[in-house]
Amino acid sequence: MKPGSRLKSSACDTEVVVIRCGSGTIQCGGAAMSEGGGDAVELNPDFAGGSVMGKRYVDAAGTTELLCVKPGKGSLALDGTVLVLKEAKPLPASD
Template identity: 50%
Template sequence: MRAIKPGLRLKSAVCTTEIMVIRAPAGEVRLDCGGCEMLSVTESAPAGAKLEPAHAGGSLIGKRYVDAEERYELLCTKGGEGALSLDGTALQIKQAKALPSSD
């Protein structure tokens, strides 16, 4: 469990996935990637951490991941083999909103 706030960057313990928090209400949550709790950029993976086959759906660079209510939003800044989940529930890719290029 950890408090997350916009701008916080985390990395997967079991694959190359990295994320940045875009939106999060106050309070602590458990953010997992590949079935293991994500780490701050300076932490190292605990011994024996490995990608769980049930959470190997992968993450894609540049995609935004949200919970069902879209209270939380993460930006995947590096893709990997692990899938993202929040408090045990898989996060989904948010549909891109199409804005015309303004610059």
């Protein structure tokens, strides 16, 4: 997988674009994501927090970053650890 790849969830409607990728398996709804989407699987209730279109998701180390281009019911995860929303950088004060 490389930056610019578009991944689809097999557990819900979520689609993401890879911005930065490290090692590990990117998952959504408890199932691995792939470029083709794969066979439909059940959404894992532990990973059913949803994803928001236009938001960036990162892992704790900052090695993997995904941009959600189509929302869905599944939570994005890396090797079973849920990714968090990337916070916007604060703008400098304009006194």
